[in-house]
Amino acid sequence: MKLNVLLVEDSPMIVKGLVYALEQEQFDVTTAMSYAMAEDIMDEGRDFDIAILDIMLPDGDGRAVCKMLKEERDIPVIFLTAKDTENDIVQGLDMGADDYMIKPFRNRELISRINNVLRRTGKTQKMITIGEVSIDAENDKVFVKGAEVTFTALEYKILLMLFQNKGRVVTRGQILDKIWDAAGNFVEDNTLTVYIKRIREKLGDADVIKTVKGMGYRVE
Numbered sequence: 373m374k375l376n377v378l379l380v381e382d383s384p385m386i387v388k389g390l391v392y393a394l395e396q397e398q399f400d401v402t403t404a405m406s407y408a409m410a411e412d413i414m415d416e417g418r419d420f421d422i423a424i425l426d427i428m429l430p431d432g433d434g435r436a437v438c439k440m441l442k443e444e445r446d447i448p449v450i451f452l453t454a455k456d457t458e459n460d461i462v463q464g465l466d467m468g469a470d471d472y473m474i475k476p477f478r479n480r481e482l483i484s485r486i487n488n489v490l491r492r493t494g495k496t497q498k499m500i501t502i503g504e505v506s507i508d509a510e511n512d513k514v515f516v517k518g519a520e521v522t523f524t525a526l527e528y529k530i531l532l533m534l535f536q537n538k539g540r541v542v543t544r545g546q547i548l549d550k551i552w553d554a555a556g557n558f559v560e561d562n563t564l565t566v567y568i569k570r571i572r573e574k575l576g577d578a579d580v581i582k583t584v585k586g587m588g589y590r591v592e
Contacts, residue, residue: 450473452475524570546588
């Protein structure tokens with residue numbers, strides 16, 4: 373299953389661009405262009421994993437939407453707004469927002485912040501698909517060309533980490549820190565090379581892992 377995003381924003385251009393960017397990252401997006409529309413969506417009882425809220429809406433204040441979401445659902449909220457004074461930012465964070473991003477913004481930075489908030493709040497992408505490889509993060513399963521492939525616990529953690537950071541370089545040091553914690557003991561740098569090789573062998577010609585020389589790995 374994909375994670376569900378509620379986007380409350382009154383600019384058609386921003387909505388169009390963000391919906392495309394988020395859907396490319398395997399999110400399901402529901403949009404509302406006013407406070408009233410957001411309220412109607414919430415009244416339908418729909419579940420969301422995170423909300424992206426503008427503050428200045430044509431019929432109200434996005435902070436009121438944040439208050440409603442926090443009281444009724446307690447889901448993560450990121451403000452995306454042109455209101456950039458220190459007081460605005462502090463007020464937004466004090467009322468429970470999990471992050472605050474000022475317009476103009478870059479889509480990739482916003483998506484990175486979304487993923488960071490989801491990780492902090494214990495939510496992760498439930499199904500991540502890149503190329504012909506899919507990870508069911510809810511059930512810890514990997515599918516290659518539709519067929520389930522078995523990975524060891526550490527191989528799976530490495531692959532999941534790379535998939536959760538799609539398009540970004542994950543350094544060897546970051547991976548080593550992650551699998552060291554998972555294994556409960558020290559993992560050598562050479563051992564990581566072996567793990568990556570085994571993962572690639574299991575992915576076969578569906579391999580989406582790219583080596584970034586001198587840095588680490590990236591999936592795209």
